[in-house]
Amino acid sequence: MTVEPFADFPESAEFEDPAVARERMVVNEMERMQIREEARRRIAAESSTVSELPALSNLADRLAAPRTRPRWxxxxxxxxxxxxxxxxxxxxxxxxxxxxxxxxxxxxxxxxxxxxxxxxxxxxxxxxxxxxxxxxxxxxxxxxxxxxxxxxxxxxxxxxxxxxxxxxxxxxxxxxxxxxxxxxxxxxxxxxxxxxxxxxxxxxxxxxxxxxxxxxxxxxxxxxxxxxxxxxxxxxxxxxxxxxxxxxxxxxxxxxxxxxxxxxxxxxxxxxxxxxxxxxxxxxxxxxxxxxxxxxxLTPEKIADAKGEQILDYLATVCEWQGRDRIRSKVGGSQPTVTQALRELVDSEQVLHDNKKGYGLPHWSS
Missing domain, CATH: 3.40.50.300 (P-loop containing nucleotide triphosphate hydrolases)
Structure with a gap:
């Protein structure tokens, strides 16, 4: 089926075959898209600045020339x-x-x-x-x-x-x-x-x-x-x-x-x-x-040390066992940083870890 764009079709839908109506809409949309694309192409051509592009430059000449602009x-x-x-x-x-x-x-x-x-x-x-x-x-x-x-x-x-x-x-x-x-x-x-x-x-x-x-x-x-x-x-x-x-x-x-x-x-x-x-x-x-x-x-170790100090301060403030996610939400930092900090605190016995309660200070267990 060949349909010319913007062709005259019967205005009343009852006289128009559905397939013809659909094809008419498709062709008209294609025409509009082509017009927009051509408009973009012409605008780009009008705004092109080929005359401002640099000429060829010999590398040996450029390397030999003094550099007046600072590097940094x-x-x-x-x-x-x-x-x-x-x-x-x-x-x-x-x-x-x-x-x-x-x-x-x-x-x-x-x-x-x-x-x-x-x-x-x-x-x-x-x-x-x-x-x-x-x-x-x-x-x-x-x-x-x-x-x-x-x-x-x-x-x-x-x-x-x-x-x-x-x-x-x-x-x-x-x-x-x-x-x-x-x-x-x-x-x-x-x-x-x-x-x-x-x-x-x-x-x-x-x-x-x-x-x-x-x-x-x-x-x-x-x-x-x-x-x-x-x-x-x-x-x-x-x-x-x-x-x-x-x-x-x-x-x-x-x-x-x-x-x-x-x-x-x-x-x-x-x-x-x-x-x-x-x-x-x-x-x-x-x-x-x-x-x-x-x-x-700051190396990852130093970052974890700094985060560990924040965790100790936080636990001392709340005075109750806390889960890892809760601690992280309060002291901030990435999950790996908080996890490493907690691990180091537990290894150094500055913090206790209980699988059910979470993390707490040593004197809480007494």
Missing amino acids: RIQDMWPAGGRINLVGAPKAGKTTMTTNVVRALVDGGQFLGKYTTEAVPDCEGPAVVVFDFEMTEDMLLDWYEDAGITNTHKVETVLLNGLGSGFDFTNPAVRAELVNRYGGAHTYILDPVGPLLASLGLDENSNSDVQRLLTAWDEFVRELGGQESMVTMHAGHNGERARGASAFLGSCSAVWTLMREGEEPGAPRFLKTMGRIEGMPKTRLAVQGRTLTILGH
Whole structure:
């Protein structure tokens, strides 16, 4: 059966064969899909920038040429010219880390009290632009005022909470307007990416949607004239990787992951890094006001020791036998860490284990 698209068919269903009606709808839908695909192709062709692509470059010549740009923006953590993805567990200090990064970028000095930072060079625009999709103006000003930034005149902030649909840099026409408005800075920070994805109707669990946005972000930063960027995102339920698609963990210079063990206000905070850098194992952070500093690398054994101290404090407070899951819900931490800590406490006879009662302190058995 051959049916022409958008053909004239009898309007009344009683005069139309069901098979013909179905075929008509299928063909019309195919026609609409083909039109949409052709529209996408034409838009992509119009926005292509082949003329801006780099020419061939001889490797021997490039190796012989002097390198004027520093290798690192932040020593061992942020390669110059790269993009960082910052993943933060709830209340682990994502905003604090972001303000600490901004301070290091414009003031230089020691990031986290340890890593030498090459302050971004002067340029035609601000040194750093922060696109913030989460905070109100008063909240943002409070955080940055407390951050102790000296060169605040080098930082520009753009408050986009509730305005994500107008910030669609995946759309060539919109991107051109955004470049005209915000171009000229050295480093751009998108904080955080989740609300923007939602505003644009993209699924954070879809690798294709996430990769499309991050690729468009890199192109956008390049057109803005930016040299480096950071994208922040919320962690998933386990607090140790980005929420949603695995594409968040790729296509960047490094992933920094902020973790928190426990729900209480003073719960320990940790940072680990991975990617096209040497990487840093899970490391304890000290929190002093709005400043984060490195305390030291924690091996699994040291982490278990620290968790053991929390378990002892908790058991002393409740004064009754507790199951492992109950303990973990109160002190936080991963199941392997809590299990190892309990095992070491039992082996050292600091805690008793009863198959029926659970875990308790030695004097409870007397």
